[in-house]
Amino acid sequence: MFKLFYKYNKGFYLNAETYDDFLKSNHAINIENLKLYFIDKIKMSNKFKLKLNRINEKLYYIEFFIDDKMTKDLLTDFFSPKKELLPPWVVFPDIFDGSPRWNQGIEEDYSIKYWIPYWKTLDTLSKDKYLEKYNCNIEWKEWLSSNENHF
Structure with missing residues (x-):
């Protein structure tokens, strides 16, 4: 049965781990595959609705519509700023x-x-590794360095 109203509505951008999992598995990032992924990955019930907004090739915004607080908390933890x-x-x-x-x-x-907020959780060594992992160019490195105190 189609449900019109849900108690909780939470939205998140797809994190790097989830994006990488989909790349490795060769599964398309779509509502059906995401539902299965979250049911399996964080052991949540299947009683939720998803809305997916593809911003571009690498960025997706996912909105969850759920009724129970435990599932909301699982999602909030999974999409932690860390x-x-x-x-x-x-x-x-x-x-x-x-x-x-x-x-x-x-x-x-x-x-x-x-x-x-994610960047602020990293220590200096982790920031250096992150910049290297994602091939940060010199302009961005300089900008991040000069604006560190403004975040």
Whole structure:
């Protein structure tokens, strides 16, 4: 039966771990596969609805509609700000540090509300490894370094 109203509504950007899992498995990132993934990965019930918004090739926003608090808490924990996110220079390759588009729309939402809180959880060594892992260019490194105190 179709359900119109759910008690909880939570939205998250797909984290790097989940994105990588889908790349490795060669499964398409779609509602059906995501439902199966979350049921298996975090052992949640199948009593939820998903809405998927594909921003671009590497960035997806997922909205969950659920009724029970335990499932909401499982999702909140799974999408914790400590979970690795793909960096802005990867998900938005056409923007550059200081770009006017950085402070507008999806770029701002992802970068300011999600990615920077993740970035702030990293220690210096972890930041260096992350920058290397995602081939951060010199302009972004300089921008991050010069703006570290503003985050």
